[in-house]
Amino acid sequence: MQPPDELRxxxxxPDELRxxxxxxxxxxxxxxxTLTPDQLGxxxxxxxxxxxxGAAGGYEAVxxxxxxxxxxxxxxxxYRNFSSKDELLAAAMTExxxxxxxxVVQRPPKGDSPAEQMIDVLNRACxxxxxxxxxxxxxxxxxxxxxxxxxxxxxxxxxSIVSMGEGILSQLDQxxxxxxxxxxxxxxxxxxxxxxxxxxxxxxxxxELERACHVLIDPxx
Amino acid sequence: MQPPDELRxxxxxPDELRxxxxxxxxxxxxxxxTLTPDQLGxxxxxxxxxxxxGAAGGYEAVxxxxxxxxxxxxxxxxYRNFSSKDELLAAAMTExxxxxxxxVVQRPPKGDSPAEQMIDVLNRACxxxxxxxxxxxxxxxxxxxxxxxxxxxxxxxxxSIVSMGEGILSQLDQxxxxxxxxxxxxxxxxxxxxxxxxxxxxxxxxxELERACHVLIDPxx
DNA sequence: CGATGCGGTAGAACACGTTCTAGTGTTGGT
DNA sequence: ACCAACACTAGAACGTGTTCTACCGCATCG
Numbered sequence: 375m376q377p378p379d380e381l382r383x384x385x386x387x388p389d390e391l392r393x394x395x396x397x398x399x400x401x402x403x404x405x406x407x408t409l410t411p412d413q414l415g416x417x418x419x420x421x422x423x424x425x426x427x428g429a430a431g432g433y434e435a436v437x438x439x440x441x442x443x444x445x446x447x448x449x450x451x452x453y454r455n456f457s458s459k460d461e462l463l464a465a466a467m468t469e470x471x472x473x474x475x476x477x478v479v480q481r482p483p484k485g486d487s488p489a490e491q492m493i494d495v496l497n498r499a500c501x502x503x504x505x506x507x508x509x510x511x512x513x514x515x516x517x518x519x520x521x522x523x524x525x526x527x528x529x530x531x532x533x534s535i536v537s538m539g540e541g542i543l544s545q546l547d548q549x550x551x552x553x554x555x556x557x558x559x560x561x562x563x564x565x566x567x568x569x570x571x572x573x574x575x576x577x578x579x580x581x582e583l584e585r586a587c588h589v590l591i592d593p594x595x
Numbered sequence: 596m597q598p599p600d601e602l603r604x605x606x607x608x609p610d611e612l613r614x615x616x617x618x619x620x621x622x623x624x625x626x627x628x629t630l631t632p633d634q635l636g637x638x639x640x641x642x643x644x645x646x647x648x649g650a651a652g653g654y655e656a657v658x659x660x661x662x663x664x665x666x667x668x669x670x671x672x673x674y675r676n677f678s679s680k681d682e683l684l685a686a687a688m689t690e691x692x693x694x695x696x697x698x699v700v701q702r703p704p705k706g707d708s709p710a711e712q713m714i715d716v717l718n719r720a721c722x723x724x725x726x727x728x729x730x731x732x733x734x735x736x737x738x739x740x741x742x743x744x745x746x747x748x749x750x751x752x753x754x755s756i757v758s759m760g761e762g763i764l765s766q767l768d769q770x771x772x773x774x775x776x777x778x779x780x781x782x783x784x785x786x787x788x789x790x791x792x793x794x795x796x797x798x799x800x801x802x803e804l805e806r807a808c809h810v811l812i813d814p815x816x
Numbered sequence: 817c818g819a820t821g822c823g824g825t826a827g828a829a830c831a832c833g834t835t836c837t838a839g840t841g842t843t844g845g846t
Numbered sequence: 847a848c849c850a851a852c853a854c855t856a857g858a859a860c861g862t863g864t865t866c867t868a869c870c871g872c873a874t875c876g
Contacts, residue, residue, distance in 0.1 A: 410853095412853095413853085416854095433741070434832090437831095437832065437833085438832075438833060438834080439832080439833095447854085447855090448854060448855040448856065448857090449834090449855090449856085449857090450834095450835080450836090450854080450855075450856090450857095451853080451854060451855075453834070453835080454853075454854085458833080458834080459832095459833065459834090515741060518739060518788060518792070519792070520654075520736060520791070520792040520793065521792075522793065525794055550810065553806050553807075553809070553810040554810060556803065556806060556807075557778065557782060557806070557807045557810060557811070559785075560781050560782040560784075560785035560786065560803065560807070561778055561781040561782070561785075563781075563785045563788075564780075564781035564782075564784045564785040564788075565781065567739060567784075567785075567788070570741070571739070571740070571741040571742075572741065572743065573746050582777065582781065585774050585777060585778070586774075586777075586778045586781070588774070589771065589774040589775060589778060589811065590778070590810065590811065593814035593815065594814065634823085637824095655862090658861095658862065658863085659862075659863060659864080660862080660863095668824090668825090669824065669825045669826065669827090670825090670826085670827085670864090671824080671825075671826090671827095671864095671865080671866090672823085672824060672825075674864070674865080675823070675824080679863080679864080680862095680863065680864090
C-alpha cells in the first residue's frame, strides 16, 4: 500500500523527491546512495508495509513479523535497514511529512492576518492527518519514542514546520520569527502527542494551535 | 527509598499532604479512601520502589518483577493497584510534582519582569529535576506514554504549572494569562520529552523555556 | 460453624520487539 | 575455478510487560 491519497503526489513520485541536500543530518545508518536497486526496493517495501499496517490498525498493528511478511522479507532483514520499529516508522513519517509539506506550501494560505494564515496552514496539515488518524497516531508515536533512530524523523518534521511558516511571517523581525516558530513547534508537537496518545480530540489540537498563533503572533503584528 | 532529597519535604510528610479536594478527577481506578491501611501501605511501597529503581537506573530499570521484589509484593498485586508500569510511574510523578510545586511556590521568584519571574520559577523546577535526571526522565517518559492510566498524571502536572504561574502573571488580562500558561505548558512538556528521550540537553530545555517566556510575556507587559 | 467472595501469592504462560544461529546464494578478487 | 565477504532467509531464542492458573487466608453473612 502506498501512503494515503491526500498525501501522495498526484504523479508518480520520482526518487529524487528528497535529494541529499535537504538532509544534512543522518537519520539512519545506511546511506541510500550506496544501496543496490534490490536493497532500495526492499527498503521501500518495508516503509510501504509500515504505511499499510499502520493505516489499518495503528501503532500496535505494525508488528515486525507482519511487516516482514507484508514486505516479503525476513524478519532479520528489517533490522538490517532500520535499527528498530520506531526508526522504521520515523522513516515513514519523514516521507509523509515531506510530501505533506510540499502540498501545503503549494497553495497560498487563506486569512488576513499572519496569525490567521498560520492557523490556516496548520489546520490544513491537521486535516490531512485526520484523514488517516490511525496512521498519523502511529507515526507521531514513533517520533516521540525514546529510540535514538527516531531523532532524524523529528528534526525533519521540525524543518517542515519552519519552512511552512517562514513565508507567512516574513514581515516580522528575524529573531522574533525564529522564536515564534520554535514555540509553535513545541505546541504542535505537544498537542499532537496528546492526541496520538488518546488524551485529546482533534478539535482540541486545532484549538490549542489557534490559541497559540493568536497569543504569539497578534501582539507583534 | 523515599523520593529524592530536594523534593522531599523537610519534615515527615503527613499522608494528608494531598487531600482529596486537589484531585477532582480520578487518575486511577482505585479510590484511595476505600483502601485498608494494608492496601495503602502496599500501594505506597510500590510507588517508593518505583522511585528507588527509577532514580538508580531510569525507565528501563523499573522492571515490574523488580518492583514486586523491592516492594515485597507479588507481581500480580502490582496490577491490582496500577493498570500498567506507566500508570505506576505516573502516580509517582504526581506525588513528586505536588511536592515540587509546593516547594517552588513557597519562595518568591526572583526577577524584575513577569517574564523573568516566570523563568526563575521554571528554572528552579528544572534544577530540581536535574538533580535526579534518571528518575525525572523515567517519570516524564511514563507521562508521555500512550497508556490511558497516565492521563491523570499529566493533568496533575498541568495543574501544577498553572498554579505556579498564576501568581506571577496576575496583572495580565485573565484570558491572556490562561493562553500564555497553556502555551508555556506545551513548551515545557515538549522540551522535557525531548530531553527525557535523550534528544536535547538540560541547557536546551532552559533555553527553550526562556525564549518562550520572553516572546510570550514581554509584549503584554 | 460453614459458605462465599475477595484480595493476596507463586509461578507459568503469553505477546511482541529484538537478537542469535546456521545455512544459502551471489558477487568480486585472485 | 576457488575463496572470502556479504546480504538474505528461516526459525529459534531471549527479555520484559502483562495476563492467566491455581491456590490460600481471612472476613463477612447466613
